[in-house]
Amino acid sequence: MELLVIGIDAVSPNLVFENLDDYPNIRDLVSDGVSGEYNGYVYGYGSHDNWISMYTGVSPHTHKVIKGRYSVTEEYPMPKHYEKFSPLWKILNENGYKVGFWKGLATTPPVEIDGYMVSGEPLLEKVNELPDYASILPVVCSKDKFIKDDFFGDLTNFPSPKTPERFGETWGSIEENPEKLEELLIDGYFKEGLEYHKKTLEQAYINIERVYKKKEVDVFWFYNSVFDYVGHFQTHDKDGTLMRECIKHVDIFIGKMKNLMKPKNIIFLSDHGQKAIVDFFPNCSIDTRKRAFGLSDNCIFSKNHIVMKGRNPGLLTGLHSLKATAIFKGENIKKNESLAEMRTLDIYPTILDILGIEIPKEKEGYILPIVKNGNEKNISYKFPNEIKKRxxxxxxxxxxxxxxxxxxxxxxxxxxxxxxxxxxxxxxxxxxxxxxxxxxxxxxxxxxxxxxxxxxxxxxxxxxxxxxxxxxxxxxx
CATH class of the missing domain: 3.40.50 (Rossmann fold)
Structure with a gap:
């Protein structure tokens, strides 16, 4: 098995790299590979935009998925919107690699590939509204029907964060007395999200193991969005206790996947980070925060918190942040190289070079300087040796x-x-x-x-x- 990619939405680098002793499998990847933080697409961009740029090696302004919509038609993004950019599964298949793609964002409806694609968009609040697109259960092509027939578990009963009414309050009563947020936003405010996150990973592994033993692939890409969902309502926790517990379950999942597939190379990625809204405005008065935050009209401000009224009626305290997590380890990956200048666009060409595949023309990123033996034809995509900064x-x-x-x-x-x-x-x-x-x-x-x-x-x-x-x-x- 050549390459395993594990993508977990919104994992912040500080939660990972400052707590490695809590995550033995991630620590192993870091100690024997190359790791760091990199700039994702945020501030006007969404998760769909990021992951499609990873699949295609082109920017959101090129593939035209911005803020989670295909900007030409305002549809939710689907493979047909970006297939002309040679997404990873297509070029890997063309070069003889069988591919497993599991719940990748913006892969619904699934594409028939050599291997299998398990889709179904994790838009938890849209499951009833968009039954053919948003699905917690697997969506597969007819040739991969065996995956759905043998699928284990039921994740449809997903939790929602507590509303003000659950505490005997209303949005109005909290607006009248914002300091009530100090009592409501406890460390375990959305502990139900942690349990659901754990359950999704446990059930995902059971199903992946069943499928992989029936149909092995050369490259496997896994994605999970629940970490992002939980983080939006839990990043007010200054110690990150509950979110670190979430990463512990990711770590267990990584260990199981490594043991099952025994990949020659492994990549762990997030697409951006997350932090409490209030932490974007440190050491500022409430009035300054209100003037500085572009969405302040939809928020409640207390001394230590900023809460936004989101699509979900819970107390939303976290937003996407710039820095994402990246870890690479494997037979064709160097150790201890720097990822200081890494961007989302570099993931696509780097993966292809790790696998020795010629990179298509008109990609917008670079091959990170971490590949031991790449394809000689990819010289034009090599990361510049010297960077003269203007x-x-x-x-x-x-x-x-x-x-x-x-x-x-x-x-x-x-x-x-x-x-x-x-x-x-x-x-x-x-x-x-x-x-x-x-x-x-x-x-x-x-x-x-x-x-x-x-x-x-x-x-x-x-x-x-x-x-x-x-x-x-x-x-x-």
């Missing part, structure tokens, strides 16, 4: 949430540039924790313009819905 200064000319979106888009399109920002003093702490920003300056500070290759402003025309980043100074001017 230093740019972005001036804040709009509200914080909009300016952050400008920073994000600029960083995506200029991945090797070093970004400095000059911002209003009251938002200093907000931008200091933005990991796309190298240095924070305050408006009014003197600067040496010659230190910058470009000085830029964010132009935001709400009336005409026009956004641009405009240069006001080039280095040679």
């Amino acid at each position: 230093i740019v200064l972005l001036l804040q000319t709009c509200e914080v949430s909009v300016f952050n979106s400008f920073i994000n888009e600029y960083s995506i399109k200029n991945r090797f540039n070093e970004i400095h920002v000059m911002i209003l003093p009251e938002y200093k702490e907000v931008f200091k924790i933005n990991k796309q920003v190298k240095k924070v300056l305050l408006l009014g500070e003197e600067i040496n313009k010659n230190n910058y290759d470009e000085i830029l402003i964010a132009y935001n025309d709400n009336q005409n819905k026009e956004k641009k980043i405009l240069p006001i100074k080039m280095k040679d001017e």
Whole structure:
């Protein structure tokens, strides 16, 4: 078995790498492989966007799935929307690899492949509304019907986080007295989610084992979204106790999968992280947080928490964060290399190079410098040996949430540039924790313009819905 990929949505690197003693199987991957954090697509992007970029090696603006919708038709994303970009299962099949794809996001309806594809979108709140798309049970092609016929377990009774009414409150009563959140948001607020997460992984393994023993494959890709679901309602827990328990069950699952498949190479991935909404605005007053957060009108603010009214009526306290988790280990993977400049787009070409497959033209990422013996024809995708960073200064000319979106888009399109920002003093702490920003300056500070290759402003025309980043100074001017 050549490659096992285990994808768990929204696992934050700090929860993994700061607690490795709790996860013996993950610790083994880290100690004998290469690992780190990388930039996912967030701040205007969703999980579907990220995973499809992994499948295809092109950005959301190329495959056109943005915020979980195929932007051309506003449909939920399906394989037909991005099949022209040679998704992994297609190119692996073309090169003689049998593939198992298990519950991958945006793979419904499933594609008939050499191997099998088990689909069914984990949109828990949409199961009744979209019965042909959102399914906790397996959705398979007719040739793979044996998987569904022999499927073990029932996960349809998924839990919901506690609503204000469960505590004898209403949204109105909490808005009148926000400090009630201190009593409601206990560490085990959504402990039912932990139990469901554990159950999904246990049942997934039982079913994967049954299928794999009947039909072995060369490459197996597994995905699970429940960690993300739980995290949205549990990241207020400062110690991360319940979310660390979730990762312990992921660790057990990884151990079982390694023993079952004995892969030559293994990759563990998340697509982004998660953190408490309030932690995006550290050391700020409530008034500053309200001004800085673009969704503040839909939130309740207390001293230690920000709660959003989400699609689910529970107390949503967490949002996606930039940094995702990546771990690589195997026969064709080097040890102790850096993933410091890794991006989502690098996953596709790196997987193909690990397997010795020529990378198709017009992919947008690089092969990470972790592959021992790749394909000589992939030279144009090799990660640059030397990176000359251009230093740019972005001036804040709009509200914080909009300016952050400008920073994000600029960083995506200029991945090797070093970004400095000059911002209003009251938002200093907000931008200091933005990991796309190298240095924070305050408006009014003197600067040496010659230190910058470009000085830029964010132009935001709400009336005409026009956004641009405009240069006001080039280095040679």
